[in-house]
Amino acid sequence: MTAPGLPAGALPGFGPPGADGLPPLHVPLRFFLTAALSGVLLGGLWLLEGDAAFGSRWATSQLAATHLLTLGFFVMVMFGALFQVVPVLGGGAVPRAVLVGSIVHPCLGLGTGCLAWGLWNWSPGWMQLGGLLLALAFLVFVPAVGVCVLRARALALRPVRLAVGAFAVAVALGLFLAVGITFPELGITFRSWTNVHAAWGGLGFGLLLVVGVSHQVVPMFHVTPAYGPRTTRFVPPAIGAGLVLLLLPWPAPRVAGVGLAAAAGLWHVHATLRLLQRRRRRRLDPTVLGWQCGLFAVGAGLWLALVDAVAPEAVGWVAEAPAREVLVAALFGFAGLGTVVVGMLTKIVPFLAFLHLQRLAVARGDFAAMVGLPTMDRFVGRRAAFVAVGLHAAAAAVVVAAARWPEFGRVAGALAVMSFGWLGVVIAVAALRYGRAARSIVRAGA
Amino acid sequence: MSVVPRRLDVSRLEPPEPMVQALAALRELGADEYLVIAHRREPVPLYDLLPGLGFRHRVQQGAATAFEIVIWRQAGPEPEAGP
Numbered sequence: 001m002t003a004p005g006l007p008a009g010a011l012p013g014f015g016p017p018g019a020d021g022l023p024p025l026h027v028p029l030r031f032f033l034t035a036a037l038s039g040v041l042l043g044g045l046w047l048l049e050g051d052a053a054f055g056s057r058w059a060t061s062q063l064a065a066t067h068l069l070t071l072g073f074f075v076m077v078m079f080g081a082l083f084q085v086v087p088v089l090g091g092g093a094v095p096r097a098v099l100v101g102s103i104v105h106p107c108l109g110l111g112t113g114c115l116a117w118g119l120w121n122w123s124p125g126w127m128q129l130g131g132l133l134l135a136l137a138f139l140v141f142v143p144a145v146g147v148c149v150l151r152a153r154a155l156a157l158r159p160v161r162l163a164v165g166a167f168a169v170a171v172a173l174g175l176f177l178a179v180g181i182t183f184p185e186l187g188i189t190f191r192s193w194t195n196v197h198a199a200w201g202g203l204g205f206g207l208l209l210v211v212g213v214s215h216q217v218v219p220m221f222h223v224t225p226a227y228g229p230r231t232t233r234f235v236p237p238a239i240g241a242g243l244v245l246l247l248l249p250w251p252a253p254r255v256a257g258v259g260l261a262a263a264a265g266l267w268h269v270h271a272t273l274r275l276l277q278r279r280r281r282r283r284l285d286p287t288v289l290g291w292q293c294g295l296f297a298v299g300a301g302l303w304l305a306l307v308d309a310v311a312p313e314a315v316g317w318v319a320e321a322p323a324r325e326v327l328v329a330a331l332f333g334f335a336g337l338g339t340v341v342v343g344m345l346t347k348i349v350p351f352l353a354f355l356h357l358q359r360l361a362v363a364r365g366d367f368a369a370m371v372g373l374p375t376m377d378r379f380v381g382r383r384a385a386f387v388a389v390g391l392h393a394a395a396a397a398v399v400v401a402a403a404r405w406p407e408f409g410r411v412a413g414a415l416a417v418m419s420f421g422w423l424g425v426v427i428a429v430a431a432l433r434y435g436r437a438a439r440s441i442v443r444a445g446a
Numbered sequence: 447m448s449v450v451p452r453r454l455d456v457s458r459l460e461p462p463e464p465m466v467q468a469l470a471a472l473r474e475l476g477a478d479e480y481l482v483i484a485h486r487r488e489p490v491p492l493y494d495l496l497p498g499l500g501f502r503h504r505v506q507q508g509a510a511t512a513f514e515i516v517i518w519r520q521a522g523p524e525p526e527a528g529p
Contacts, residue, residue: 220461220487221460221461222460223458223459223460223486280458281458281460351461351462354462355462358462358465362495362498365498367469367473367499368473370469370495371466371469371470371473373466375466376462
């Protein structure tokens with residue numbers, strides 16, 4: 001006997017979306033697992049290339065590594081998470097979530113792989129194939145999620161709406177750069193536009209999404225007071241306005257744009273760290289540690305970008321100008337958003353597993369099962385979560401060092417392989433434990 | 447028959463503990479009892495479960511927390527508004 005609403009023989013929780021709009025658990029989990037695999041490939045690339053990758057941001061291996069991190073890890077995790085976040089924030093169910101996920105996941109994964117391979121070997125054919133697959137993934141995902149976030153009026157969705165819009169601009173800028181590479185006779189100055197593309201992707205999609213999600217999950221999961229109205233109301237549009245200024249092709253508005261977006265980001269970092277200090281349960285928590293380490297690194301990256309834009313001579317002691325750009329990316333991206341995301345995954349994955357088991361017990365009307373569900377740390381243990389955050393923080397420290405001293409590149413790669421490999425094991429084990437618990441609920445009610 | 451309150455404070459617990467403890471308390475609720483949950487936010491997912499489990503609820507402002515959720519059996523009388 002299967003749960004009501006599930007096809008006969010289907011694994012519980014792997015069926016159609018529930019009335020609450022959450023898609024089946026396999027939809028986000030496959031994105032999270034592939035993100036960890038992309039991270040392992042990224043570490044492997046650094047391990048092979050070492051200082052050659054970290055010597056220049058324009059090294060083909062570093063361009064490939066950057067896209068494995070941004071598209072393969074961050075976008076993969078954030079797309080998977082949006083299937084869950086949008087309904088929770090009041091946007092309703094993503095239409096045809098299983099079908100959308102089944103198209104977007106392989107296209108995003110394979111597209112990233114082809115693009116990274118093409119960039120590493122500077123092969124336009126592979127880059128174009130990767131671009132086509134990625135375009136298909138984005139053309140399916142962005143409208144599906146965009147419809148939900150645009151039609152809903154919930155205030156909580158405003159930063160998510162901005163983030164999805166910023167992602168569309170980042171993709172358009174990426175395509176513009178791809179055209180510049182494919183047709184050099186057009187004379188597109190793709191190096192200067194690369195920073196704008198990176199800012200729309202990193203600050204626009206990455207930071208805005210983290211801002212929007214943190215407004216909800218920090219007070220909820222970590223029992224802190226709510227964010228102040230000035231933070232929730234002004235930070236997201238200030239980041240958006242800064243990014244718009246970056247699109248203008250003159251130096252002064254671009255400096256103002258970096259300043260505005262970085263200042264707004266620093267405001268959010270400060271507000272979140274203050275809230276975490278005021279949490280009611282002061283127990284050491286791996287996700288809180290991820291927030292704290294990650295936000296310090298985000299803050300350091302934003303501060304460096306801000307000073308570099310306004311008074312570059314003041315940060316000349318940090319590193320030479322080209323290495324400073326790599327340092328900003330390493331601090332903001334790998335160390336900052338990366339540690340936040342790894343910490344969040346150690347909380348979100350077991351929470352989703354619990355939520356879906358509860359939904360299964362409810363669907364069967366099994367009160368005893370509802371009360372006796374495994375606790376969250378049965379899916380991801382505290383020690384395993386601390387190891388995940390600790391390994392990523394250690395890898396991040398060496399990646400930041402390698403941005404300044406490229407000879408640390410291979411050590412950074414080895415630690416990145418260990419960090420993302422462990423993250424993948426943690427998620428896979430949680431999925432297996434979920435499956436076992438779901439089958440036992442079904443057997444008990446049969 | 448008069449009903450007496452059983453109080454549960456989940457305002458300092460992280461998700462999903464408030465839901466877990468609320469369901470456990472409902473399962474153990476005596477025939478002459480109703481449940482008063484002190485919470486820092488409205489537990490909307492719990493509301494969705496209550497009719498299927500045979501309970502009704504109302505929300506009132508709490509004394510020490512933002513919300514108090516009063517839950518009683520569908521077959522029983524609605525408790526009067528308490529302090």
